[in-house]
Structures are given as structure tokens and as C-alpha cells.
Amino acid sequence: MSLIRVVVADDNPVVRSGLVALLEARGEAEVVAEAGDGREAIELTERLRPDLVLLDVRMPLVDGVTALETLRRLTRVLMLTYTDDAEVIRAAVRKGASGYLVHGTFTADELAAAVRDAAGGTGNPLSSAAVSALMAAVQEPSQVNVARSADHVRFGLSMREAEVMDLIARGLTNRVIAAKLFLTEKTVKNHVNRIFAKMAVDNRAAAIARWLGTAGGDR
Template sequence: MTIRVLVADDHAAVRAGIVLILDGHEDIEVAGQASDGEQAVAMAFDLRPDVVLMDIRMPKLDGISATRELTGIADVLILTTFDLDEYVFGALRAGAAGFLLKSTDADALVEAVRVVARGDGLIAPSVTRRLIAAFGSAAPEYRPREVDSLTPREREVLACLGRGLSNAEISAELHMAEATTKTHVSRLLNKLGLRSRVQAAILAQELSAGDRRTPESLKGRQKTPDQGFPAGA
């Protein structure tokens, strides 16, 4: 299956470089290019790409606001020069499926696009420690009854997301088809009012760290901050 990508960046040279990298792979097609956030949203609704590679600092509409508007339309992979906490947290709260820095090498960028297109999430290792520390030290934003509404299987899937497992890894561990795993992920996100699996992973970490009526299935092995969320978090 060909992965259709929309590249959104206000610098033409940067867009050209990203397109050059992506066009060299048979399984990826650049469906369009946008020079600002408003154009990115409009083109995403029109072209329906699988993945939007989104810069943060853009005119008319910034990348975080654009990401918020694209929930349910396309998976957004933030690609930015800046790893400021306000950008990282803002992008993930807006529903971004991943966050990478523009210093990422070409092979890692291509693999990140594939990871996000599969429905998995990805966070740059350089920001993972700060991310877990910031969210893990805060009280969960979600009422216990929202977590209690999950089925036992959905709680197991949430625990796996908290450990940074990909859909394929969850399927292998829980002995079910990958399509079934995707269904469970979608349902638990809907029940908890979350925009992305990355947000679900953060919630699982918060619940374990705070031990606030954490479901039994969330008390299993957790990734340490040093491990972070790899390609499949």
C-alpha cells in the first residue's frame, strides 16, 4: 500500500528537501505541499493524505492549531527545528501522532512516516525524558470512572500503549489479530476522549505514576524514561 503524505512547511527549500527524501521510496507518495497552516488544513481535507508532515512555526495558522483541526482526517507527524516543551506538549495535546526534530536523518524520517501510517506513534528520543517527567509528575486529567468504563481487554491494550508497544507487538502479546488491536485502540481513545495513542500512552504512565485507582493491568512492566517511546510508542 502506498502511503500518501502532505508536506507542510513555510520554507520552500525545506519542503523540497523533504519531498526529495520521500520521493525516493516506492511505498511513499507526496500528495501535496502546503506553505502555511491554513493551506495544510484545506489540502488535507481535499486530498485525504495518510500522513501530514507538519512544521510548527507557520504563517496564518500554526502547526499545533492545524493539527487540532485535522483530528480524524489524517495522522500528523510534527517535524520541527524546535524541541521547546511548549511545542512538544502542545502538539501532543492537539493530537499529533508523532514529534520529530528536523535534525533527524533521512532514513529515520522515512521510517517515522511508515510508523505513523501504520497507526503507531513516535516521539523523538531527545524529548521523551522531559515528556514523561512532566506528565508523570502531574495529576491525571481524567476521572477514574472514565478509565473504569474500559473493558478488561481495553485496559490490557492501554497498559501495552503505556509500555510503548506498537500494534503488532500488542497483537503478539495479547494473542489477537492486528485489526482487532486497532479496533480496541480506537474504542479506548473514544471512551477516554483522547486524540491519539501517544496521549493514551501518557495517560497510562500518569496512572501508574500516581497510583490513582490504576487498573490491575496497568501495573505491569513500564518503560523507563531512558528507554522512551521507540518507533511504535
């Protein structure tokens, strides 16, 4: 199995060295370069074409969210930062980040899995803060229905599946969705399984990101 080629971009050298050690110790990734600011991250990515960039948000010269606009056209980008501001999270996911992880909310195993999923395009790893920020963006049903009116066509969902997905995006559980739509919980679960299959995701966080049209895999 070939190693995942990664560029680590963070203005804190201690954080960078820790990430490099974590990633390379597992034998799945090779850190091909380190960047201390967004401009350097873009230059290195253009030259080296890695499989993934791990990108901090708050960096000098060019911040991470701004750099993301260029980087996402070159490779996949996983935001990895201490910033848990909801507006920043939504901006990053909207601009094409393949995932958003907040330091202190994941284990080494979870980071390794996130790198595999983001680099391979098989998932959109999101910390709980990121999930909450995305859900908050679609809390009002009227806003959801207007913004997502054509998404059932894009993903091949039935109207009922689109209705269920709208409620998932508002953070509702299968039990609550069942009560709202006058369905059994088993029926809702079946709808959710079909939705995940059609949207090519395996969890609610990734489904929400794609439903908002902001997942990295939609570029």
C-alpha cells in the first residue's frame, strides 16, 4: 500500500512536529513538506502535489480559509486547527474543505482514520463543533427547503428521502424524525440507509456536509 503524501501547514512549529510524528509513526502517511503560513502551503502544494494538506486556520501572510480556495483545486484539504468558531467552520466547509477537526477533540487513531478518509475521498471527517456549526446553518425548515429544493434530484433521492435528509441536517434523531413524519423508526432507518448509499457517505456528519453542497468530494 502506497503512503499518503501529506503537507502539514501550521504556524506553530511544535504543533507541526507533533503532527508529523503522529502521522509517520503509524506507517500510513509520509509528510513531504511543512509550511508555516498559507502562502507557503500553496507554493509547496503546487510543487509537490500531495494527496492531502492538513491546514490550520489562523496563520500569517495568508490564513487557512483564504488559502483553501486555491488548495482545494490542487488536492484535498483537511482543516486541523484550534479554531472552533462556527462562522469559520462553515466558511471552510463551504469553500471545499474535505473535513474539519478541532485539536483536543480526537484521538491519534481518529486522526489517522480522518487522514485516510479525507485523502481517499471516502469520508468527510468533522469534529462535533463542526457538525454543530453545519446543523445551526440549517435550523430553520423554510431555509432548508428553499436552499435544498433541487438536491433530491442531484443525489437521486425520492421526495420522502429528501424530507428525511432535511430533518437529519437539522440534527434530529431517527426517533424524532419518525414522530414528525408519522413513520415507524424502522422505516426511517431504512430511508437513512438508502440516503447514505445514494449520497456515498457512511455517517450523518458526511451526509450533512454533502447536503449543504460543501463537502470536498463535491468539487
